[in-house]
Amino acid sequence: MxxxxxxxxxxxxxxxxxxxxxSIASEYNAPPVNGKSGILLESESGRILYSNNEHQRLPIASTTKIMTALLALEHGNLDEKVKVDKKSIGIEGSSIYLGYDEEISLKDLVYGLMLRSGNDSAVAIAIHVGGSVENFIEMMNEKAKEIGANNTNFTNPHGLHNDNHYSTAYDLALITREAMKNDEFKKICKTKLWVAERDINKYFYNKNKTLWQYEGGDGVKIGYTTKAGRCLVSSATKNGMQLISVVLDDYSWFNDCYKLFDYGFENYKPMVxxxxxxxxxxxxxxxxxxxxxxxxxxxxxxxxxxxxxxxxxxxxxxxxxxxxxxxxxxxxxxxxxxxxxxxxxxxxxxxxxxxxxxxxxxxxxxxxxxxxxxxx
CATH class of the missing domain: 2.60.410.10 (D-Ala-D-Ala carboxypeptidase, C-terminal domain)
Structure with a gap:
């Protein structure tokens, strides 16, 4: 080069x-976004191209699962079979409908976590990888500090609301940047449909519209709860540059991320x-x-x-x-x-x-x- x-x-x-x-921001005027906080970050360098209240602690809903998936990939064997514990059954919210004593591969659980946003999948992963949900949460918080996500605290592996469960747009961008270094994570995020090796509820469609709506979209993770609002962590790669966009509590979540991507790709070029x-x-x-x-x-x-x-x-x-x-x-x-x-x-x-x-x-x-x- x-x-x-x-x-x-x-x-x-x-x-x-x-x-x-x-984290030197551009002097260019970035387009306004509607969320409580947001950030646009170039993945390789970590340069922040746009930010707004990026260090504000907020609930993050299912974007939590980025960390859950990363730890599953780092500490687990995707081909291992996981026997579903009763503690993983009937978790409220999004689900892949795990059955008691069902045997399912860790790979299918991670795809169900990231594409279908299964809260039951998150608990099953936590128990399998961490030995218990409590131990896994400790692993999540330790990894966050290791990455430098110092304004993050996890109390569960799925993102259902808890007053002490929070992160920031900046921290989520750091966590995603770290996760994107893992080729398997990148592959999972970009998958539009995954067919699990099970008899029922085996089709996992990706809920992240970035893959269909934005050229070069890499996916990543959506999240929503009443308290957190609409949260989106998205990524796109064009012209040799990968951008990570995060918006929290943003009713115009996808459109705002796309505007930030347009701004980044139109104004910045990767220089060697x-x-x-x-x-x-x-x-x-x-x-x-x-x-x-x-x-x-x-x-x-x-x-x-x-x-x-x-x-x-x-x-x-x-x-x-x-x-x-x-x-x-x-x-x-x-x-x-x-x-x-x-x-x-x-x-x-x-x-x-x-x-x-x-x-x-x-x-x-x-x-x-x-x-x-x-x-x-």
């Missing part, structure tokens, strides 16, 4: 900064700053058996930018001139930081490309005599 040269302005310095959340493991610079290693250490990027970086923003971007490389051996391959040596209009957008590690061992006595002696000979 070729790097756009216009993006690069390299400056060398020696300060250290920590990785920060990249650098590739994964791209060479940056050689650093002197005076006491090393190899005296030059090649330094490379840890990851690739692609950021969504408007045309007007290109000239505001600078890349700063923080690396020492010299470093002492021994050095282990993959060790973080410095930072590569991207600034827009003076504000830090993102920061990534720069890594040692190879192992370099310290010179021994004979290495130093050979070097000494070679240098002495050259001087004569």
């Amino acid at each position: 070729k790097v756009n040269k216009k993006l690069f302005i390299f400056v060398l310095c020696f300060m250290l900064v920590s990785i920060v959340e990249f 700053f650098y590739d994964k493991e791209q060479f940056i610079k050689n650093i002197n290693v005076p006491n090393g058996k190899i005296e030059k250490l090649p330094v490379i990027t840890e990851n690739s970086l692609v950021l969504p930018l408007t045309e007007d923003e290109l000239d505001e971007v600078k890349i700063i490389i923080d690396l020492p001139d010299n470093i002492k051996a021994p050095i282990k391959k993959g060790t973080a040596i410095g930072k590569i930081k991207v600034f827009k209009d003076g504000e830090l957008m993102t920061s990534e590690n720069l890594l040692a490309k190879k192992n370099i061992y310290e010179k021994g006595f004979w290495d130093k002696a050979v070097k000494f005599f070679k240098e002495k000979k050259l001087k004569k």
Whole structure:
């Protein structure tokens, strides 16, 4: 992948900064939405392109099931058979109509969870994966904190109302971004119809109209309760860019998400700053058996930018001139930081490309005599 040269302005310095959340919003005017809160986030970079009350804690209804599905995929075997516990029977709201002692695969349960929004499926998954609903809820909250969804608290695996069960548009976008890294999750979200291996109630149609109504729609999850209102987490991918849109308590939920998608795709383009493991610079290693250490990027970086923003971007490389051996391959040596209009957008590690061992006595002696000979 070729790097756009216009993006690069390299400056060398020696300060250290920590990785920060990249949430610089656009100066463009995004279309208004009708929900209590909302967000538009570019998936790869995590850049926020639009936000409104994105940190407001609100009930989230069945969008809860994004986390339930993610944990099922991370901790379960989809081919395993699950024997339905009586605690999973007769849960109010949306259902896949599980029967007592029914044996159903975890895969069918997850499809029933995400497409049909089965609350009974959510409880069956929780018991199977967590050992109990209570243990599974602990897993949900631990995962939320791990992702950085710090304004989220789960009290159940399905999203039926509880005053202490809440999240935010921002947190749901983070959770969805994490879930979308899982190929199986992406596949499930995009499935319009799933036929389960059971005798009755086996057709699961996806309730998320994004798959039919928006070009490039990836689905994700809808949710509704009287207290939460209409909640939608949706995703769309076009022109090499994936956007995640979240609206909470929004009567115009689908239309508002589509407006945000249009805004994002029309105004932003993914710009390649650098590739994964791209060479940056050689650093002197005076006491090393190899005296030059090649330094490379840890990851690739692609950021969504408007045309007007290109000239505001600078890349700063923080690396020492010299470093002492021994050095282990993959060790973080410095930072590569991207600034827009003076504000830090993102920061990534720069890594040692190879192992370099310290010179021994004979290495130093050979070097000494070679240098002495050259001087004569």
